[in-house]
Amino acid sequence: MSVTLKQLAASLDLSPTTVSRALNGFPEVNAATRRRVEQAAAAANYHPNTRAKSLATGRAQAIGHVIPLSTSHEIVNPVFADFIAGAGEVYASNGYEMILRVVPDDDEASAYSDLVARGSVDGVILHGPRIEDARVALLADLGLPFLVHGRTSGVNTPYSWLDINNQRSFHRATEFLCSFDHRRIALINGLEEMDFAQRRRNGYLEALAKAGIEPDPMLMRQGEMTEPYGYRAAQEMIQLPEPPTAFLASSIIVAYGILRGLSDLGLKLGRDISLVTHDDELSYLPNDGDVPLFTATRSSVREAGRRAATMLLRLVAKPDSGPLTELMETSLVLGASTGPVRR
Amino acid sequence: MSVTLKQLAASLDLSPTTVSRALNGFPEVNAATRRRVEQAAAAANYHPNTRAKSLATGRAQAIGHVIPLSTSHEIVNPVFADFIAGAGEVYASNGYEMILRVVPDDDEASAYSDLVARGSVDGVILHGPRIEDARVALLADLGLPFLVHGRTSGVNTPYSWLDINNQRSFHRATEFLCSFDHRRIALINGLEEMDFAQRRRNGYLEALAKAGIEPDPMLMRQGEMTEPYGYRAAQEMIQLPEPPTAFLASSIIVAYGILRGLSDLGLKLGRDISLVTHDDELSYLPNDGDVPLFTATRSSVREAGRRAATMLLRLVAKPDSGPLTELMETSLVLGASTGPVRR
DNA sequence: TCGCCTTCCCAAAGCGCTTTGGATGATTAA
DNA sequence: TTAATCATCCAAAGCGCTTTGGGAAGGCGA
Structure with missing residues (x-):
């Protein structure tokens, strides 16, 4: 089937030792010999x-991603595909393999210890951290290098993470809406237990407080970020005695739902009502052009994947390089979905 | 770090051989011994x-997925995440690992031979087949078991595949629109070179011919299936001297774009204009409920992932079980987006 | 000339597992 | 009673690679 080191060595009249060293760049091998070996390896398509x-x-040369699949809410995170694509680029160019494991979410803990015991990976990336996520302590215990995509509040264990500045993002977005005199701003957030959702809400509340606006529970909602979720939220809130004049959405998918909900009621974004959404720059839902459809807090999740992978590989190479952290700022991009309050 | 077979054997005063056999279900080991070994293994968290x-x-116990990332059109296929989730379930429950490799699409060929030479996988799934896709012959040459998600036209090599009946699907959808007296039906398709796009177009053309309708090139479009693509297609076509009365979309994401494009012009789906879309049942864009938003040809890509993985594992177990093929039919689901022609 | 470095190569052990080919008693058939 | 058969176990080789610990030439200074 495929050539082995021994065969290659035999065909060159060399020992496996020398061939191995030649290919791995060790100094104790003659330059001419090395060239001969490299050529033969290429010719034989040796890997x-x-x-x-x-x-x-003793190194697996692989990084694991565990995708928990909840049996209750069976949503495959749409952000995931783009993140993986970014991370994958980095793994590939560094000679690492990417291992994906899809597990029922009550098995997630055992998935990690299994991965460690089998020695299948040198590190893992933790997806979708919750508030006080127990997985962080678990991974720390296992002694496997890991990096969290996002953060988790209320955990003492130090850990490495890459996150976007969710709080500041939503603070700015809220502030921006306030500057247009919006005082009834609805927050259509992700699932309550997700850490990012809490940070976004904090940013939102903080900005409201600063503007002297009392938050209204009727205008805050959390749930799985699907399109119909946004649609329903918009339609229901608009029927309130005191409807919102602006929406803040946690995902562009939800934003599309809100847009449709409003448009079905004859309301036009940017004129009748405003909307700011977070935009992960999903490739199939681009929000760009001269004037993007949505005003958005923008941050490429693909780029986040690249950086996260880079950080994790550094961590794998030097496990004691201490917890590595990076906070990516988002940019607030002005689109067509915002404007002053309509009276 | 983690327990090895040798350590486990020593702690039990047994030879590695016996422990291995006990755990792997070989008959030549005493029932009592086997139980003892199993308990010790569980206690020590041995894997x-x-x-x-x-x-x-000699078996990798892993399946590879190669994700080509075109440098020109950098779209991460949104369908991919759900397919992977389905396949991953099957791999996990069969003790297989899933390896993902993201490669620039001009490197895709070498990615496969590399995977084989390194012995990293026992089989691969081929994504996004084009018309006359050269990768099929390549993989057949490599002698690695593989399965195509989709099909490819104009290739002589026999190969295993799992596909949905794209042609029939779009034939039925077109026929359905014709039955409402639509005669100007626009097709907003995926990229021309994709095999599925050609099959869908064939189904569409076939049905038009049967209904005695001359296809209009102005009403046929192909491109990367993003939301703005659908939006633009709808807006431009509606301005034609002879605009379409119905749309046929290749993806629910495109359908959302069309919906928005029409709605911006004050047109209402189902009343003013009709739309049938293909629906892969992406989890974050559910098109269900009593009356789904879109009339659609529906087929779960998650389920396709499950079946594809199952087939490939069978193929890996018995490589000469001949090419395995499965054609999944879609269901035509009546939603709110279709109705008779408005005059 | 001798002894000592270099330079360049190799034999062999070992990573953690499976698997082949026995070995050892105990059990059974004749 | 003896040989053949079972039921259980084990030693050792081998998967394809890296890495330790030499070892043989050749070059150098004294």
Whole structure:
């Protein structure tokens, strides 16, 4: 099937040792010999067997991603695909494999310890952190390098993470709406237990407080970020005795739902009502052009994937390089969905 | 770090051989001994090292998915996440690992041969087949079991695939629109070179021919299936001297774009104009409820992932079980987006 | 000339597992 | 009673690689 090191060595009249060293850039091999080996390897399309190599070195050369699939709310996070694409680029160019494991979410803990016990990965990325997420302590216990995409509040264990500045993002967005004299601003957020949702809400509340606006529970909602969720939220809130004059959405998918909900009622975004959404720059829902459809807090989740992977690889190379953290700022992009309050 | 077979054997005063056999269900081990071993293994959280195991057995216990990332049109296929989720479930419950490799699309060929040479996978799933896709022959040459998600026209090599009946689907959808007296039906399709797009177009043309309608090139469009693509297509076509009275969309994301495009012009789906879309049942864009938003040809891509994975595993177990094929029919689901022609 | 570095290569052990080919008693058939 | 058969176990080789610990030439200074 495929060439082995031994075969390659035999065909060159060299020992496996020398061939191995030649290909791995060790100094104790003659330059001419090295060239000869490299050429023969290329000609024979030789690639070292990953499993043998990592058995010998003790490094798996692979990073794991565990995707918990809740049995109750079976949503595959749409942000996930773009994040993975970004991370994958980095893994590929560094010779790492990406291992994905889809598990029922009550099995997630055992998935990690299984991954460690089997020695399948050198590190993992933790997705979708909740508030006080127990997985962080679990991973720390396992001694496996890991990086959280997002953060988790109320956890003492130090850990590495990459996050966007959710609080500031939504603070700014709210402030921006306030500057247009909006005082009834609805927040259509993600699931309550998600850490990012809480941070966004904090930013929102903070800005309201600063503007002297009393938050109205009727205008705050959390749930799985689907299109119909946005649609229903918009339609229901607009029927309130005191409807909102602006919406703040946690995902562009929800924003599309809100847009449709309002438009079905004959309301036009930017004129009759305002909307700011977070925009992860999902590739199939681009919100760009001269004047984007939505005013948005924008941050590329693809880029986040790239950076997260880079950080994790650094962590794998030097496990004691301490917790690595990065907070990405978002940009507030002006689109067509915002304007002054209509009276 | 983690327990090895040798350690486990030593702690039990048994040989590695016996422990291995006990855990792998071989008959030549005493029932009492087996129980003892199993208990000790569970207590010690023993899991065999994957790499060592697969080195010894020659099977990788892993399936590869290669995700080509075109440098020109950088769209991460939104359908992909749900397909992966379905396939992942099956891999996990069969003890297989899922390996994802993100590669620039001009490197895709070498990605496969690399995967084979390194012995990292026992099989691969081929995504996004084009018309006359060269990758099929390539994979057949490599001798690696593989399964195509979709099909490819004009390829002689026999191969295994799982596809939905795209042609029939769009035939039925077109026929359905014709039955409402629509005669100007626009097709907003995926990228021309994709095999599924061609099949859908064939179904569409076939039905038009049967209804005695001359296809109008002005009403046929292909492109990357984003929301703005649908929006633009709708807006432009509606301005034609002879605008369409119905749309046929290849993706629910495009359908949302069309919906928005029409609604911006004050047109209401189902009343002023009709729309049928293909619906992959993406979890964050559910098109269900009593009366779904869109009339659609529906087929769960998550389920497709499950079935594809199951088929591939069967193929890996028995490589000569011949090419396996499965054609999934879609259901035509009546929603609120269709109605008779408005005059 | 001798001894000591370098330079360049190799044999062999080992990573953690499976698997082949026995070995050892105990059990059974004749 | 003896040989053949079972039921259980084990030693050792091997999967394809890396890495430790030399070892043989050749070059150098004295």
